[in-house]
Amino acid sequence: MKLTKIEKLQGEISVPGDKSISHRAVMFGSLAKGTTHISNFLAGADCLATIDCFRKMGIEIEQEGTDVTVYGKGLHGLEKPEEILDVGNSGTTTRLISGILAGQDFEVVLSGDASLNQRPMKRIMTPLKMMGAEIDSVNGNDCAPLRINGKKLKAIHYDSPVASAQVKSCVLLAGLYADGKTSVTEPALSRNHTELMLRAFGVDVESHDKTAEITPPKEMNATDIIVPGDISSAAYFIAAGLITPNSCIRLKNVGLNPTRDGLLRVCRQMGADIQMENVRDNGGEPAADLIVRTSRLKGTVVEGDLIPTLIDEIPVIALLAAFAEGETVIRDAQELRVKESDRIALTVDHLIKMGADAQGTEDGMIIRGGKPLHGAEIHCAYDHRIAMTFSIAGINAEGETVIDDAECVDVSYPTFYEQLNSLHES
Numbered sequence: 375m376k377l378t379k380i381e382k383l384q385g386e387i388s389v390p391g392d393k394s395i396s397h398r399a400v401m402f403g404s405l406a407k408g409t410t411h412i413s414n415f416l417a418g419a420d421c422l423a424t425i426d427c428f429r430k431m432g433i434e435i436e437q438e439g440t441d442v443t444v445y446g447k448g449l450h451g452l453e454k455p456e457e458i459l460d461v462g463n464s465g466t467t468t469r470l471i472s473g474i475l476a477g478q479d480f481e482v483v484l485s486g487d488a489s490l491n492q493r494p495m496k497r498i499m500t501p502l503k504m505m506g507a508e509i510d511s512v513n514g515n516d517c518a519p520l521r522i523n524g525k526k527l528k529a530i531h532y533d534s535p536v537a538s539a540q541v542k543s544c545v546l547l548a549g550l551y552a553d554g555k556t557s558v559t560e561p562a563l564s565r566n567h568t569e570l571m572l573r574a575f576g577v578d579v580e581s582h583d584k585t586a587e588i589t590p591p592k593e594m595n596a597t598d599i600i601v602p603g604d605i606s607s608a609a610y611f612i613a614a615g616l617i618t619p620n621s622c623i624r625l626k627n628v629g630l631n632p633t634r635d636g637l638l639r640v641c642r643q644m645g646a647d648i649q650m651e652n653v654r655d656n657g658g659e660p661a662a663d664l665i666v667r668t669s670r671l672k673g674t675v676v677e678g679d680l681i682p683t684l685i686d687e688i689p690v691i692a693l694l695a696a697f698a699e700g701e702t703v704i705r706d707a708q709e710l711r712v713k714e715s716d717r718i719a720l721t722v723d724h725l726i727k728m729g730a731d732a733q734g735t736e737d738g739m740i741i742r743g744g745k746p747l748h749g750a751e752i753h754c755a756y757d758h759r760i761a762m763t764f765s766i767a768g769i770n771a772e773g774e775t776v777i778d779d780a781e782c783v784d785v786s787y788p789t790f791y792e793q794l795n796s797l798h799e800s
């Protein structure tokens with residue numbers, strides 16, 4: 375993909391459905407008794423991998439674009455798959471499904487692509503083993519492929535060392551099959567879509583501060599899910615609208631769950647002009663239209679409990695920082711090193727390659743804004759968020775930017791380049 379400087383962006387788009395919510399809707403619909411309709415489903419590669427896994431375990435799922443119907447067979451309705459479950463590039467599929475598989479009465483093997491099979495899985499193996507699960511790393515390196523032999527599970531309280539919704543969700547989902555109440559406390563509150571959606575499926579889940587507790591239900595009841603737009607996808611166009619000159623764009627129906635909206639708080643701290651219209655609530659998952667205008671930005675500090683609420687947006691926040699006046703410091707974000715790529719290293723290296731003043735630290739980065747960017751060749755290591763961040767950099771840089779492996783945007787945002795062109799041409 376080749377990109378060059380754009381004079382302005384204008385028009386409106388609806389960003390695709392939320393990735394985290396789409397995964398959960400398929401998983402919980404499969405475990406519920408009855409039919410779950412999902413609208414505005416994200417038909418990206420990650421969520422399609424989740425559908426594929428549940429189909430292989432005997433669940434009938436119809437998918438036509440963004441409309442999905444799941445014919446759930448109840449908590450004990452999954453069947454042993456005949457082959458390995460292929461989780462592709464998706465950490466969410468791997469970690470959440472492992473919690474579910476730990477409580478089944480069959481054995482399965484999960485495996486993904488080269489990036490997925492290098493990501494740390496000890497973080498879920500430890501609590502699942504505490505619950506009595508049999509889960510092993512096939513190559514003995516605490517990564518996938520994982521072999522899981524379902525067992526009767528013990529309820530536990532787990533003090534998670536990381537603020538990770540994937541770890542929290544894994545333990546809570548194993549808790550569906552445990553012999554009592556299972557709870558998880560995390561160091562900072564991570565996204566709470568699992569807790570909200572399990573409640574919508576009739577499960578008793580309580581949340582207090584940084585602890586969530588699940589009571590194992592007899593059954594889960596099917597329900598319909600309307601997926602709001604994904605703020606993590608909107609993030610690229612929020613950034614594009616703010617830094618591209620003369621721009622005004624409307625992003626329709628963006629999910630604004632408070633455990634996900636840290637990006638907006640940081641943008642406001644930086645002086646961004648972002649207005650909200652048509653605020654609405656989709657069963658506890660609020661959404662609104664965002665109107666984003668070109669803004670003069672200033673540097674800021676991003677740290678602490680804010681980090682889990684914007685974890686996937688940090689590469690694009692770093693890009694905003696390169697266009698802001700003064701210094702931006704991002705810290706407490708060591709989790710970025712174990713995402714689809716080492717996002718601290720890749721973000722800093724590419725910003726420097728494009729002419730920015732950026733420096734990596736162990737748990738974040740320091741960016742001194744204001745240096746003009748020039749085009750560069752971007753190797754995104756098949757990381758969708760790096761590809762999209764540097765595409766937005768490319769339309770604001772002198773000369774040509776080339777993104778290799780740009781098709782990896784399909785993981786979370788198959789229509790990304792189409793929508794970028796529509797805002798450019800309208």
Ligand code: S3P
Pocket residue numbers: 393394395466537538539540541543564565685686709
């Ligand atoms: C996700 C949680 C986050 C996030 C990922 C999706 C989820 O990961 O980075 O893209 O859907 O639960 P961690 O829980 O590992 O931080």
